[in-house]
Amino acid sequence: MTVENSSRILRTVPREKAFYFFTSIGNYTGLSAISLKEFVDRINEVNVKSLEFHLGRGDFEKWTAEVLEDQWLAGEIKRIQRSGLMGEALRNQLSLTVSRRMKRLMNPGSFRF
Amino acid sequence: MDLEILKALQENSQQTYTKIGKRLNLAHSTVYDRVKKMENAKIINGYTAIVDLEKTGVRNILAIVTVYTDPKETGRVAEKLAQRPEVLEAYTSFSDELLIVTKVVAQSQEDLHEFIANSVAPMDGVLRIRTSIVTKKLKETHFSITNCTGQLHL
Numbered sequence: 001m002t003v004e005n006s007s008r009i010l011r012t013v014p015r016e017k018a019f020y021f022f023t024s025i026g027n028y029t030g031l032s033a034i035s036l037k038e039f040v041d042r043i044n045e046v047n048v049k050s051l052e053f054h055l056g057r058g059d060f061e062k063w064t065a066e067v068l069e070d071q072w073l074a075g076e077i078k079r080i081q082r083s084g085l086m087g088e089a090l091r092n093q094l095s096l097t098v099s100r101r102m103k104r105l106m107n108p109g110s111f112r113f
Numbered sequence: 114m115d116l117e118i119l120k121a122l123q124e125n126s127q128q129t130y131t132k133i134g135k136r137l138n139l140a141h142s143t144v145y146d147r148v149k150k151m152e153n154a155k156i157i158n159g160y161t162a163i164v165d166l167e168k169t170g171v172r173n174i175l176a177i178v179t180v181y182t183d184p185k186e187t188g189r190v191a192e193k194l195a196q197r198p199e200v201l202e203a204y205t206s207f208s209d210e211l212l213i214v215t216k217v218v219a220q221s222q223e224d225l226h227e228f229i230a231n232s233v234a235p236m237d238g239v240l241r242i243r244t245s246i247v248t249k250k251l252k253e254t255h256f257s258i259t260n261c262t263g264q265l266h267l
Contacts, residue, residue, distance in 0.1 A: 020234040025226045026178060026244025028234045 006105040009070045010036055019063045023049045036068060040099045048091050055081050055090065073101045114139070115265040118147050119157070119258045126160045150267050172220050175201075175247040178229065180213040186238020187211045193236060199228050222246065 018032040021042060031046050033039040043051065054060050061081065065074035076097050085093055114137070121133045130144040137144070151157045166173050182190050187205055191213045195203040202216040219225035229242060 015237075016231075016235045018235065020230050022226070022230065022234075024244075025222050025246070026176060026229045026242060028229065028239070028242035030181075030241035032234070 009068050009073075010102070010105050013067055017067050019059075019067070021046045021050045021054070023047055023053055036070075036098065036102050036105070039064075040095060040102060043091060043095050043098060048087055051090055051094060052086060055094075060094075070101070073098065076101070115147055115151060115156075115267065116258060116261060116263065118144060119151070119265075122148070122157070123255075123257055123259065151265070154267055156265065156267075166218075173218050174220075174222060174225060175250070176217045176219070176225055177245045177247065178215045178217045178233070179243045180215065180233060181210055181240045181242070182213060183238040183240060184211045186236075187213065190236050190238050194233065197228075197232065 012035045015032075015034060018034045019039060019042075021029045021031040021033075023029060029046055029050055031042050031050075033042045055077070058078075058081070061074045061077045064070050064077060077094070080090070080093050080097060083093070117137050118133060121128065121136060130141040130148070133139075134141040134144045148157065180190065180194070191203055191205050194200050194213060194215055199217050199219060200215050201218055204214045206212055206214055217225065217228070219228060225244070225246070229244065233239060233242060
């Protein structure tokens with residue numbers, strides 16, 4: 001992982017490319033994320049129904065892969081989806097995975113992938 | 114007289130001016146003149162076919178989408194929504210908060226969600242959105258002038 005790649009994944013994306021948190025079809029919570037940092041924050045505060053909704057649809061995986069361009073994180077999220085976790089256990093696992101990834105990207109020289 | 118002509122047109126806009134004239138004891142030319150005046154005054158805004166989408170077999174779902182907004186942005190958001198072909202009707206309202214109520218059509222739940230997630234949620238000033246998918250339509254009609262009395266001022 002190069003410094004350039006890390007910076008790219010950690011960048012702030014335009015508002016139209018933000019992740020918008022819904023709890024079901026068409027029901028927007030008012031929370032959105034425009035960066036990996038905000039993504040972690042929102043995972044920790046949003047209604048857990050929203051996490052279950054988006055994980056089940058593959059929305060998190062898609063956004064991290066296509067917008068943040070972080071294929072590694074998308075793969076990890078896919079693994080969480082397959083684990084079948086629900087509720088607060090799901091929140092904890094998602095939060096842990098994404099925040100660890102963020103910390104590693106913020107210090108790209110200190111870790112090897 | 115104009116109200117009576119409007120009532121007749123609302124019942125069936127395809128009937129001839131002669132037929133309306135006979136019913137109202139007016140010459141067809143009078144009916145024609147009055148209709149043209151009402152069209153020019155934008156009292157009559159068009160004639161359209163009312164289509165029962167279910168019977169056409171076209172796949173679609175209807176949803177009532179309520180958009181809660183920052184009061185400073187309500188007008189702008191409502192105007193943008195009203196321009197979208199997916200939005201059949203749009204109203205602004207004030208209850209505890211300023212909100213926009215819309216009737217939205219989409220081909221599927223996924224299309225509906227995509228429209229709301231990609232086009233409505235990102236609008237500046239949108240605070241949150243509540244969506245109810247219509248499962249059964251019991252009544253749909255337009256305002257009828259049939260029970261109105263009085264006179265139009267053209």
